[in-house]
Amino acid sequence: MIWQLDLLLLTLLFACAVVAVTVRSMIATVAVLAAFSLFVALLFAGMGAPDVAFVEAVLGSAFVGVLLLVAVLVTGDRAAGRDRRAVLIAGPLVLVFAGLLLFASVDLPDRGDPTAPGHQGVARSYTERSLIDSETPNVVTAVLADYRSMDTLGETLVVFTAALSVTLVLHVRRRSDRPIREEEST
Amino acid sequence: MIGRHPSENVRVVSALAMPFVLVFGVYVIAHGHYGPGGGFAGGVVLAVGVVLARLTVDREIVDRCVPEWTAIVAMFIGMGLFLLSAIVPLFTGGALLDYAAVPIESLTESRRRYLGILVVEFGVGAVVFGGILLIFDRLSAIAQEQLR
Numbered sequence: 001m002i003w004q005l006d007l008l009l010l011t012l013l014f015a016c017a018v019v020a021v022t023v024r025s026m027i028a029t030v031a032v033l034a035a036f037s038l039f040v041a042l043l044f045a046g047m048g049a050p051d052v053a054f055v056e057a058v059l060g061s062a063f064v065g066v067l068l069l070v071a072v073l074v075t076g077d078r079a080a081g082r083d084r085r086a087v088l089i090a091g092p093l094v095l096v097f098a099g100l101l102l103f104a105s106v107d108l109p110d111r112g113d114p115t116a117p118g119h120q121g122v123a124r125s126y127t128e129r130s131l132i133d134s135e136t137p138n139v140v141t142a143v144l145a146d147y148r149s150m151d152t153l154g155e156t157l158v159v160f161t162a163a164l165s166v167t168l169v170l171h172v173r174r175r176s177d178r179p180i181r182e183e184e185s186t
Numbered sequence: 187m188i189g190r191h192p193s194e195n196v197r198v199v200s201a202l203a204m205p206f207v208l209v210f211g212v213y214v215i216a217h218g219h220y221g222p223g224g225g226f227a228g229g230v231v232l233a234v235g236v237v238l239a240r241l242t243v244d245r246e247i248v249d250r251c252v253p254e255w256t257a258i259v260a261m262f263i264g265m266g267l268f269l270l271s272a273i274v275p276l277f278t279g280g281a282l283l284d285y286a287a288v289p290i291e292s293l294t295e296s297r298r299r300y301l302g303i304l305v306v307e308f309g310v311g312a313v314v315f316g317g318i319l320l321i322f323d324r325l326s327a328i329a330q331e332q333l334r
Contacts, residue, residue, distance in 0.1 A: 050221075050222035051222045051223070051224070051227070053222070054214075054222045054223055054227045055226055055227045055230070058227055058230045058231055058234065059227075059230050062230075062234050063230055063233065063234055063237070063318060066234075066237055066241070066322070067321070067322065067325065070188070070322065070325045070326050070329050071325065073188075073329040073332075073333070074325065074328055074329045074332055132296065133296055133299060134296055134299035134300050134303060135219075135296045135297060135299070135300040136219045136299075136300060136303060137219065137220055138218065138219055138220055138221060138222070138224075140222075140224070141218045141219055141224050141303060141307070142303070144224065145218075145224070145225075145302075145303040145306045145307055145310075146285070146299055146302070146303055149272075149283040149306060150282070150283060152306065152310065153268060153269075153272055153283065156264075156265065156268055156309070156310050156313050157265070159313055159314060159317050160261060160265050160313050160317065162317070163261060163316070163317030163318075163320050163321055164261075164320075166320075166321050166324065167320050167321070167324050170324040170325065170327075170328060171324065
């Protein structure tokens, strides 16, 4: 990837993160977070991972934006006041962990390095055999839906149960609201 | 914000855009073999198409195209498709999720896997579409009740 583009996207991401935290209106925060997701998607696309970029753009930018907007409609546009002491505790912690991550990233192999440990195991046979085994040129799809379909089955079950339980939780809250209102009015 | 938008331009444009977004969602699911995308991304695109209409067009009109029960029905159909494609190979002498074990004589082994992947992708797409739409519907119902 072109390093100038990398640097530009990184700067934009950093600016988005800072604006999202500092801005007062919650709706503005949601909009900035959607922009953040879009820049992350561009970063993924630049790294040669269009599948991940696609999901990030569609889910992170479009849908989570809409979901958070509706949530803001429910809870109100007021941002909670910031606690100065929280910054004193959280600031050093964030710096320490950012430092740890940067320190660990020094040892990571280069992106796309064929001798990296991650590319030595089954990954090689997946990329070589996906077209022969399942006539699927997109290796990501072959891995997700064929070689590793058990994981995808688990993931889909998680999405299924999560959606059902979210529905149940939100439904209960709506019903329990009603009798209280009726009592107040009578 | 949810329901009929005051501006007619917004209503007409989003009503016109919705079917194209839905077709693109199906395309993304079905095209997962050859390009980026697949069940997950396609399902989200499908759901976003319906959410766009729910946000801007009159509720009665959207409900005529996509009734409220669509979300939960799609979820169960998708999960059923996936579980079926997982269990059917077991009965025909293969392992769990081994699509090639389904005996269809006219197809080569790789072609059977190809079609199995397609079924699984549509299952995942339906589950994701239904799940997202369900969560949005519940949240927007609460929002509308509070705004009232």
